[in-house]
Amino acid sequence: METSTTTLAEYLFTRLHQLGVDSIFGLPGDYNLQLLDYVAPSRLHWIGNCNELNAGYAADGYSRIKGIGALVTTFGVGELSAVNAIAGAYAERAPVVHIVGTPIRPSQESRARIHHTFNDGEYERFDRMQEHITVAQTIINDIRSAPAEIDRVLQQCLLHSRPVRIAVPLDMVALRVPRNGLQTKLSIPLGARQPKVEEKALNAVLGRIYNARKPLILVDGESRSAGILDEVDHLVKATGWPTLTLGFGKGLVDETLPNVYGVFTPQHKEFVDSCDLVLSFGPHYSNTNTYIFQTIPKQDITIAVNATSIHVGSDIFRDLPASTFLPQLIGRLDLDKVSKHTPNLIHPSSVAPPLVSSTDLVTQVGGFWHRMSSFFQEGDIILAETGTAAYGSNLFRLPRNSRLFKAVTWLSIGYMLPATLGASLAQHDLIGRSEYYNLLEARSILFIGDGSFQLTAQELATIIHRKLNVIIFLINNEGYTIERCIHGREARYNDITPWRYLKGPEFFGAPTEGEYAAHTWEVRTWGDLEKALTDERMLKGKGVRMVEVFMERLDAPPPLDSVLNAQIQREKAEQ
Amino acid sequence: METSTTTLAEYLFTRLHQLGVDSIFGLPGDYNLQLLDYVAPSRLHWIGNCNELNAGYAADGYSRIKGIGALVTTFGVGELSAVNAIAGAYAERAPVVHIVGTPIRPSQESRARIHHTFNDGEYERFDRMQEHITVAQTIINDIRSAPAEIDRVLQQCLLHSRPVRIAVPLDMVALRVPRNGLQTKLSIPLGARQPKVEEKALNAVLGRIYNARKPLILVDGESRSAGILDEVDHLVKATGWPTLTLGFGKGLVDETLPNVYGVFTPQHKEFVDSCDLVLSFGPHYSNTNTYIFQTIPKQDITIAVNATSIHVGSDIFRDLPASTFLPQLIGRLDLDKVSKHTPNLIHPSSVAPPLVSSTDLVTQVGGFWHRMSSFFQEGDIILAETGTAAYGSNLFRLPRNSRLFKAVTWLSIGYMLPATLGASLAQHDLIGRSEYYNLLEARSILFIGDGSFQLTAQELATIIHRKLNVIIFLINNEGYTIERCIHGREARYNDITPWRYLKGPEFFGAPTEGEYAAHTWEVRTWGDLEKALTDERMLKGKGVRMVEVFMERLDAPPPLDSVLNAQIQREKAEQ
Incomplete structure (x- = not known):
């Protein structure tokens, strides 16, 4: 019996489709054109981006919602433009597959002096560079191992929820490979159970839980990449324990629950320190996710549930995937033995926004972030770019089944529009x-x-032409306010060129009429804001809607306001 | 006597200023803000770009005119966005200094989990990545050697005309260093003379020159980075020999001279093959610079003058800097012993453009590139982006003291606007x-x-707000025509989103009145083009002027037209 075969390119793209990729990002280049011929036949939608960095950011954004994302670039010029996005996916655990079309093997083997090289016959520099920012890599060069190599690398992507790179020489794209591998869908390997370690860990964790009088749940962003969101949701609801999130975890638990109190800020520190147990899921303790290390719970009262290890105080139980361990824990947990307590915390939903007059100018300190919450609906994805928006988003109250993207650790400005x-x-x-x-x-x-x-900015064009349901609030505060808060609040280098932002949709080719017409609003006062938010075109519009909100240069939410004040004090002291 | 001191930052920036940097590019980031405080005091103009890739491209463009360019980015997110530009500078020998502000040493040494890292305490990944794309690097970490390290790396930048990277931890910016080094300006070390090698080479070269009956001069782009443009100019004029350029060399010799016949295309091959000597200056024989290796002269009749070696046929004389060797050669050359000949070539200035009617649509094959030459003036810098423009630019006749930027080997689309x-x-x-x-x-x-x-596209904003004298001809042919010619001429992946390009200046904040008002023209017919080119606002305007020229999707100059035909033939054969 002959083995049924398919092309290498279709094998790769079919694998991606099986894993949940419906749309794939990237740009054509002359070392990937033949590869792109197989995108549509493999049932993927090609999303041509404006540049490769944006394609990388878009694939990252896609992967955080859909569990996997992919982009295709070309050798050298294309892939190198994307590396900052790939590095960000590594830092924040976004499972992105970066496929690079490379020159035909005869060119590589003869060290031909061709374009997109350094004209010196060396073809491996870009491979080497990207080993530092991907969790697995393969350079396809032997057709016998090609399907296994693809599978190995994709599995690493899923396992670590981190980017991988697959380089495909143009002359291999249409070579035949056996189709039979495709009959089994790839998945994260479970690994064998470790009964001894598991038992010890369960006993340690249950012991701490049953002894706790004042327990707390803390949810962070690596809960998503560890694949434990359902278990976390179950525990938050079943225990009724007070729950906080770190910034990266915001939006990963249902904030409408009465025991979910929003983001752990330094204001909660006294309360958290008074707890005798913190059950910390998916912690990611970078400075920017922890108010500069202020909101890391004390180790001796913490049970940290990481992707593959459970930390109970200073004891570490390794080789226990959280996605296997937590169902075990939930099965064993006797809720009758668990303490309940009502914390002395105010639920965010009961905090009224500051009073404003409709003729007052909109300000962040005067309640902009707080007020926006009433605009949100079930199912919204809300994205808050690095800068004042990311800090402001800590004040959002998120509806059920919503998600929040915000700056975490990589903090590459420019990420959020293509991620949208x-x-x-x-x-x-x-x-x-x-x-x-x-x-x-x-x-x-x-x-x-x-x-x-x-x-x-140019990626707005792709959002427009894909007819996506996107609303943009652009804060016009004349420059890099987050940098002004940190240093150089009056310095010219923190200025930017002034644009007419609301002309953007028109420039980028948005329809001016019809159901996908773009609509724009200029907002200076609270009255302007109210009008924009309740406008029929805003609420029923289907195309891009863009609101330019003017704010003062140094108007910033906590803790940036304190950072700014510290700068001013330093300056005074130096005078 | 106490040694006079300055800050590390001022030492670095003063060095750059001494070498010819008046303007420095980049973006602020919280690991470089304190560094940027010293830019203006060191007499450099800060040019804030829209993103780091663009800053890198701009520094590259600057360096090719001024002999050196520089940019400042921030650790991780900033520097990685720039790597494609840095790699391009390496490939095409542009002397770019990439300065990166890095975290304070206490953070690095304690492996602190801070933003712009992978939250794992590893700080050296970005250093390692960039070793592949820079000719020298230094990580400043000891104040005693800091000035010497800066000098070493800058000298390598000049010597190789290739990018270098200097990483400066934020806590070292304001440390004191001795000022005395600054009294001696940096320059390219001459190296000791190698009299034996030099004598042999001179004899070999002069022998070939005196024996030649049908000699030819061929000028390529590495003549610029080798610092021999004056000597090349002298030889072209003194010998009167027929002279051609490769694409990379176009614009480096005075094209108004009667013996300079434009770009060496396959059409000249018969003539070049009939010569008995080709004096080839600064050759850069990549596929894209040589019509896919068709316009490389035969080795046995070639004297190739490279940056540090002279190739006479298959004999290589090394360690002879061209900038030292050529003055020697010129001093020895007895012009009375040199053959003259008049080639059977048509001088580009005597070729009339195809006849057109003012109501006909503008086309590339109908003479667009040819016609544009009459618009050019002395001193113009003309830039032709990768794609049809780069190939079309081979047809330009350039005025005296002009320069041409065109795609050479790196061919990263998007380069040319920030390079402008x-x-x-x-x-x-x-x-x-x-x-x-x-x-x-x-x-x-x-x-x-x-x-x-x-x-x-966003870098147009910086051009506008810096009030630069820039004219843009945007060819609207609905996508990546160069890719369509190569493969997938009807494929969706070669499409782009349609923009309203002429709204660009308004969106990016251009003045609508006054002397720097932006002006735009839409061109479809030859009559439209003529009107735009002779418009007073075009000729006397000072702000950005932008012309959108509509063309057919598959309208492309040679050799892209043949590439397209080959694709069509392949398709027919496969049917």
């Missing part, structure tokens, strides 16, 4: 599969400063 | 120093396709 493209497209693809909370439509809402917007 | 910013600013800075051919004003003229424009 990716996330919104993932939302769109999930709705198309009827896998989005039974919703038939949903929005993506971006909050971004003018400085950040400028880095990747 | 850099080149135009270099032109502006040279005029400010009264070092620009006695001209008081000069223009930079960009030809760019719509696909390429989209990658880095």
Whole structure:
């Protein structure tokens, strides 16, 4: 019996489709054109981006919603433009597959002096560079091992929720490979159970839980990449324990629950320190995710559940995947033995926004972030770019089945607009599969400063032409306010060039009429804001809606306001 | 006697200023803000870019006009966005200094989990990545050697005309270093003379020259980085020999001379093969610079003058810097012993453009590139982006003291718009120093396709707000025509989103009135083009002028037209 075969390219793209990729990002280049011929036949939608950095950011955004994302670039010039996005995916655990079309093997083997090289016959520099920012790599060069190599690398991507790179020489794209591997879908290997370690860990964890009088749940962003969101949700609801999130974890638990109190800020420190147990899920303790290390719970009262290890105080139980361990724990947990307590915390939903007059100018300190919460709906993906928006987003109250993207650790300004493209497209693809909370439509809402917007502004064109349901609040505060807060508040280098931002949709080719017409609003006062938010075109519009909100240069939410004050004090002391 | 000191930052920036940097590019980031405090005091102009890739491209463009360029980025997120530009500078020998502000040493040494890292305490990944794309690197970490390290790396940048990287931890910026080193300006070390090798080489070269009956001069782009343009100019004029350039060399010799016949295309091959000597200056024989290796002269009749070696046929004389060797050669050369001959070549200036009617649509095959030459003026910098523009630019007749930027080997689309910013600013800075051919004003003229424009479009804002004298011809042919010619001429992946390009200046904040008002023209027919080119606002305008020229999707100059035909033939054969 002859083995049925397919092309290498279709094998690769079919694998991606099986894993949940419906749309794939990238740009054509003359070392990937033949590869791209196989995208559509493999049932993937090609999303041409404006540049490769944006394609990488979009794939990252897509992967955080859909569990995997992919982009295709060309050798050298294309792939190198994407590396900052790939590095960000590594830092924040986004499972991105970076496929690079490379020159034909005869060129590589003869060290031919061709374009997109350094004209010196060396072809491996770009491979070497990207080993530092990917969790696995393969350079396809032997057709016998090609399918296994693809599978190995994709599995590493899933396992670590981190980017991988697959380089495919142009002359191998259409070579035949056996099709039979495709009959088994790839998945994360479970690994064998470690009964001894598991038992010890369960006993240690249950012991701490039953002894605790004042327990707390803390949810952080690596809960997503560890694949334990359902278990976390169960525990939050079943225990009723007070729950906080770190910034990276915000939006990963249902904030409408009465025991979920929002983001752990330094204001909660006294309360958290008074607890005798912190059950910490998916912790990611970088300075920017912890108010500069202020909101890391004390180790001796903490049980930390990481992707593959459980830390109980200073004891570490390794080789226990959280996604296997937590169901065990839930099965064993006797809720009758668990303490309940009502914390002395105010639920965010009961905090009223500051009073404002409709003729007053909109300010962040006067309640902009707080007020926006009433605009949000079930199913929204809300994205808050690095800068004042990311800090402000800590004040959002998120509706059920929503998600929040915000600056975590990589903090590359410019990320969030292309990530909005990716996330919104993932939302769109999930709705198309009827896998989005039974919703038939949903929005993506971006909050971004003018400085950040400028880095990747062109990707708005892709959002427009893909007819995505996206609303943008652009904060015009004349420059890099986050940098002004840190240092050089009056320095010229923190200025940017002034654009007419609301002309953007027109420039980028948005329809001016019809159901996908773009709409724009200029907001200076609270009255302007109210008008924009309640406008029929805002609420019923389907195309891009863009609101330019003017704010003062140094108007910033906590803790940036304190950072700014510290700068001013330093300056005074130096005078 | 106490040694006079300055800060590390001022030492670095003063060195750059001494070497000819008047303007420095980049973006602020919280690991470089304190570094940027010293830019203005060191007499450098800070040019804030829209993103780091664009900053790298701009520094590259600046360096090719001014002999050196520099940019400042921040650790991780900033520097990685720039790597594609740095790699391009390596490939095409542009002397770019990449300065990266890095975290304070206490963070690095304690492996602190801070932003712009992978949250794992590893700080050296980005150093390792960039070793592959820079000719020298230094990580400043000891104040005693800091000035010497800076000097070493800058000297390597000059010597190889290739990028270097200098990483400066934030806590070292304001440390004191001795000022005395600054009294001696850095320069390229001459090296000791090698009399034996030199004598042998001179004899070999002179022997070939005196024996030649049908000699030819071939000028390529590494003549610029080798620092031999004056000597090449002298030899072209003194010998009167027929002279051709490769694409990379176009614009480096005076094309108005009667013996300079433009770009060596396959059409000249028969003539070149009939010569008995080719004196080849600064050759760079990549596929894209040689019509896929068709226009490389035969080795046995070639004398190749490289940066540090002279190749006479198959004999190589090494360790002879061309900038030292050529003056020797010129001193020894007895012009009475040299053959003259008049080639059977048509001088480009005597070729009339095809006849057109003012109501006909503008086409590339109908003479667009040819016709543009009459628009050019002395001192213009003309930039032709990768794609149809780069190939079309082979047909330009360039005026005296002009320069041409075109795709060579790196061919990263998106390069040319930010490079226009850099080149135009270099032109502006040279005029400010009264070092620009006695001209008081000069223009930079960009030809760019719509696909390429989209990658880095935002940098138009910086061009506008710096009030640079820039004219842009944007070719709207609905996508990546160069890719369509190569493969997938009807494929969706070669499409782009349609923008309203002429709204760009307004979106990016251009003045609508006054002397720097932006002006735009839409061109479809030859009559439209004529009107735009002769418009007073075009000729006397000072701000950005932008012309959108509509063309057919598959309208492309040689050799892309043949590439397209080959694709069509392949398709037919496969049917």
